[in-house]
Amino acid sequence: MMHPIFAVALKEFQDGLRNRWLISITLIFAILSLGLSYYGSIASGQIGTISISSTIASLSSLAVFLIPLIALLLSYDSFVGEQESGTLLLLLTYPLSHKQLLLGKFLGQGAIITLATCLGFGSAAILLFITSDVQNIFSSFGLFILTATLLGLCFTAIAYVISLSVNEKSKAAGIALMIWFFFVLVFDLALLGILVGIEDGLSQNLLVQIMMFNPADLFRLINLSALDTSDVNGVLAVAINSSLSPMTLTLIMAGWILIPLSIASIIFKKKTL
Amino acid sequence: MKDIIVSLKELGKNYNGLDVLQNINLDLKAGEVLGLFGHNGAGKTTMMKLILGVIEASSGSVNVFDVAPQSKQAWHSRKKIGYLPENVSFYDHLTGLEVLTYFARLKTSPKPQVKQLLEQVGLTHAINRPVKTYSKGMRQRLGLAQAFLGEPKLLLLDEPTVGLDPIATKEFYLSVDNLKSKGASVILCSHVLPGVEQHIDRAMILAGGKMQALGTLNDLRNQADLPVNIAAHGLNGAVLDDPKLNLHLIKNTSENSQLQVPEQNKISVLKHLLAYDNITDIHLDAPTLEQLYQHYLNKHDQQKNVTKQGTQL
Numbered sequence: 001m002m003h004p005i006f007a008v009a010l011k012e013f014q015d016g017l018r019n020r021w022l023i024s025i026t027l028i029f030a031i032l033s034l035g036l037s038y039y040g041s042i043a044s045g046q047i048g049t050i051s052i053s054s055t056i057a058s059l060s061s062l063a064v065f066l067i068p069l070i071a072l073l074l075s076y077d078s079f080v081g082e083q084e085s086g087t088l089l090l091l092l093t094y095p096l097s098h099k100q101l102l103l104g105k106f107l108g109q110g111a112i113i114t115l116a117t118c119l120g121f122g123s124a125a126i127l128l129f130i131t132s133d134v135q136n137i138f139s140s141f142g143l144f145i146l147t148a149t150l151l152g153l154c155f156t157a158i159a160y161v162i163s164l165s166v167n168e169k170s171k172a173a174g175i176a177l178m179i180w181f182f183f184v185l186v187f188d189l190a191l192l193g194i195l196v197g198i199e200d201g202l203s204q205n206l207l208v209q210i211m212m213f214n215p216a217d218l219f220r221l222i223n224l225s226a227l228d229t230s231d232v233n234g235v236l237a238v239a240i241n242s243s244l245s246p247m248t249l250t251l252i253m254a255g256w257i258l259i260p261l262s263i264a265s266i267i268f269k270k271k272t273l
Numbered sequence: 274m275k276d277i278i279v280s281l282k283e284l285g286k287n288y289n290g291l292d293v294l295q296n297i298n299l300d301l302k303a304g305e306v307l308g309l310f311g312h313n314g315a316g317k318t319t320m321m322k323l324i325l326g327v328i329e330a331s332s333g334s335v336n337v338f339d340v341a342p343q344s345k346q347a348w349h350s351r352k353k354i355g356y357l358p359e360n361v362s363f364y365d366h367l368t369g370l371e372v373l374t375y376f377a378r379l380k381t382s383p384k385p386q387v388k389q390l391l392e393q394v395g396l397t398h399a400i401n402r403p404v405k406t407y408s409k410g411m412r413q414r415l416g417l418a419q420a421f422l423g424e425p426k427l428l429l430l431d432e433p434t435v436g437l438d439p440i441a442t443k444e445f446y447l448s449v450d451n452l453k454s455k456g457a458s459v460i461l462c463s464h465v466l467p468g469v470e471q472h473i474d475r476a477m478i479l480a481g482g483k484m485q486a487l488g489t490l491n492d493l494r495n496q497a498d499l500p501v502n503i504a505a506h507g508l509n510g511a512v513l514d515d516p517k518l519n520l521h522l523i524k525n526t527s528e529n530s531q532l533q534v535p536e537q538n539k540i541s542v543l544k545h546l547l548a549y550d551n552i553t554d555i556h557l558d559a560p561t562l563e564q565l566y567q568h569y570l571n572k573h574d575q576q577k578n579v580t581k582q583g584t585q586l
Contacts, residue, residue, distance in 0.1 A: 007378040018366060086361035090419075093325045094379045095351040272288075273327060 004096045005104040012108025016074070022112050025070055029120025032066070033059055037128055052140050053227045059121075060223040063148055064216050067117075068180050071155035072162075075109050076176040079163040079268070089273045098268045106156065106261065113152035121145045140226065143246065147222050150253040154215040155180075157260035164267045183216045208244060215256040222249045276303040278427050278458045279324055283333035286319050286482075293319050294482045297333070301458050303426070306449065308469055309462040310566055311479035317462045318359060320479070321429045324460070325356060337427065352380055355425035357416045359432050365405035369396055369415050372404060373422075382423040390418040393448065395441065409436035417445065421452070428452065428459045446472050470562050478566060480573040490562065497568045499560040500533040505546050507553030517545055 002010075016022050037055040082088040091101060125141035159176060166172045191210060211217040226246060279301040286294040294316040301307055311317050322328045323335050326342025335342055338350040363372050373387045391400050394414040399407065407415065413436045420428060428449075434442045449459055449472060461473060470490060478485040478493075486493050500521075505512070512518045512530045521542065524531040534542045546552060560568075 002378050002381075004379055007375065011375050015364075015366070085363065085365075086358050087363060089322075089327060090356065090358050090361055091379070092327050093351065093354065093356045094376070095348055095381070096379055273322075 004094075005100050005107065008096070008101055008104025009107035009111070012078075012105050013111050016109065016112035021074055022116055025113070025116035026120040026123075028066070028070075029063075029116060030123050032062060033121050033124035034127060036062070037124065052137060056140055056144055056223055057227055059144065060220055064151070064220055065184050067148055067151045067219075068155040068184060068216060071113055071152045072159045072176040072180055074112065075105075075156045075159035076163055076172045077169050078105050078109070078160060080166055080169050080172045081163075083167065083273065084169055092273065099265055102160065102261070102265055102268060106153075106160070109156055110153050113156060114149045117145055117149045117152060121148060143226055144223055147219050147250065147253065150250065150257065151215060151219045154253065154256040154260070157257050157264065160264040161260050161267065164264050164271060183214055187214045188217065212252055215253060218249055218253050218256070222246050222253070225249075277301065278303050278305075278338060279460075280336040281320075281324075281333070282336075284320075284323060284330055284335060285332035286316075286323060286328065287331040292482055294323070297484050299477065299487065301460070303458055304453055304456045305475065306453055306459040306461065306473045308473035308476040308562075309460055309479065310464070310476060310562075312464070312570070315479040316482040317479060318431060319482075321356070321431060321460070321462060324429060325354065326351075352382075352423055353426040355420035355422065355428045355430075357420040357428075357430045357433055359435075361412075361416050363404050363412065363415060366403055368401050368403055369407070369411075370400040372415060373418055376419050377422055380423050386422065390421055391415075393421070394418045395444070410438060410441060413437055414441065417448070421448065424455075425452065426457050428457060429462070430459065431462045432464075433461060434463070442468070467563075476562065476565075478569045480570055481577070483573070485569040485573050486565075490565070493565050493569075494560055495536070497560065497565055498536055499564060499568055500535050501539050501560070502556075502558040503532045503534055503539075503542065503546070504556040504558075505530045505532070505552055506555070507551050508546075508549055509551070511549060511551070515545075518542065 033055075036058050079088060082091070092098070121141060122145060125137055125145075129137045158179060162172050162175045162179065166175065191207070195207070208221075211221060277300050279299065281297050281299040284294065284297040285292065297320065299307075309317050309320065319328070323330055324337055324342060326335075326337070326347055329343060337347065338353065340346045340350065342350075364375075367375070369391060370387065373391060374384075377384065377387050388397075388400070391397055394417050396411060396414055396418070399411060404412065404415065413433075417430075417433065420430060434445060437445060446468070449461070453459060461469065463469065473490075475487065475489050476493060477487045486496065488496070503521075506529055508530050509527055510525070512522055512525060512532075518530075518532065521532040521534045521538075522530065523533050532542065543555075543557075546555065
């Protein structure tokens with residue numbers, strides 16, 4: 001007998017395999033990280049020797065666009081899609097609670113994102129380790145993979161909130177796109193505008209506090225603060241020397257998973273089908 | 274009482290100030306099959322959702338297996354309930370076997386049952402094909418197999434025979450009769466369909482969210498007091514001259530005389546007809562379910578018009 005949460009998770013995971021989500025995300029991540037580490041070294045004029053620091057820096061700034069987009073794409077129709085096909089109503093007449101269905105889906109789709117991140121970036125790390133003599137590859141990549149996974153899970157949870165709030169798939173897609181645009185672009189531009197526009201400037205503390213409201217910024221903050229600051233520019237350069245440890249920031253990212261999931265759960269309970 | 278499976282008391286449901294269901298009373302016994310009839314929007318699906326515990330009642334009470342379907346205690350009874358929603362399209366990219374396996378896992382029903390049910394609904398040849406290649410009838414069969422999972426003691430079937438060919442429809446009714454004989458209660462929700470009469474114990478007719486009638490077909494016939502159709506053969510023109518018969522005459526040819534007789538006059542008219550020596554054959558048709566349904570709907574429409582006129586004045 002299978003626990004209902006695992007039954008749902010298994011189905012979602014198999015869907016991810018069947019739709020080639022797992023393989024394509026893994027490939028994108030692997031090619032991206034390998035390409036960046038080699039071309040990155042060429043760009044800095046030192047062929048052959050790879051700067052982990054600059055690799056992680058450029059990987060972070062690309063991943064911060066890609067991962068939220070991928071997670072939103074993977075999950076935006078999770079509930080509204082099943083609502084449109086009528087299976088959501090049917091599932092709710094089964095011995096399966098709202099929470100179990102939500103958690104099961106999160107577990108299954110989360111596993112796809114986690115596995116793709118680990119395999120994609122991990123394979124690049126292993127290749128780099130074999131072909132170069134850089135020492136701290138695994139610790140740097142380890143933190144990067146952990147936070148990349150968390151970032152993916154954050155946006156999966158946010159996608160569920162969207163998917164449960166609307167009654168049409170197309171609307172969910174539109175909102176998901178706007179959410180993505182807001183978090184990865186508008187938020188930072190607005191912050192930069194404030195930094196430039198306000199005479200006294202924002203205090204570093206306040207800036208970091210505002211960044212807590214954006215999981216994408218948290219992701220960058222954690223990864224870049226672990227590197228040489230010379231590879232970092234923009235708003236982040238100001239915020240980087242904050243007093244918060246990567247550990248604290250990672251925990252706040254975890255909060256960015258739990259809070260949207262709880263909100264999704266509440267919306268789901270109140271939803272009329 | 275112990276063998277009452279579904280009990281609805283003064284049940285009502287209100288969506289944004291609109292009454293979609295009002296004052297429904299019903300006791301469904303174990304092994305009873307109820308036909309639930311009404312037009313689109315009459316409240317059939319809402320009533321099913323209330324019984325399933327998917328939505329909450331605005332007034333009155335619902336009890337299924339002696340517990341409120343939205344309560345925690347209702348958890349285990351959900352395994353005993355089978356539901357076929359209207360227009361469910363399932364997971365297009367999964368095969369029939371995968372879809373049913375998923376639902377079987379969620380219902381914790383035994384694994385061998387999956388293949389057995391697929392065979393029972395006649396999908397054995399297509400179990401490894403994606404559902405998107407299924408015809409409407411095949412999807413409907415898959416939905417039925419899904420509803421039959423476990424050992425359902427209560428089945429709620431919304432338009433179960435839509436898209437089924439006559440043979441599959443017959444097989445479907447056989448399955449229902451079979452489950453009924455094992456003590457399962459069934460609510461068949463549909464537009465009035467030919468052939469449904471023999472399989473239901475009672476009928477409920479809904480219109481505008483209100484219960485128009487509830488009872489066995491005989492009860493409904495008595496209540497409705499619709500005339501009986503009598504066709505007599507071989508009388509030639511004799512009926513025309515008979516003052517007792519020509520009153521009821523609706524059609525007369527040399528071979529066939531058709532009469533529409535109120536229920537209370539049925540026997541006296543029949544006796545009178547049989548007194549004719551040259552009568553060769555006689556047919557008696559009680560009002561069909563369709564006629565009953567039409568009768569109650571017309572009654573509902575008339576009431577609505579009366580109240581409308583009342584408010585206009």
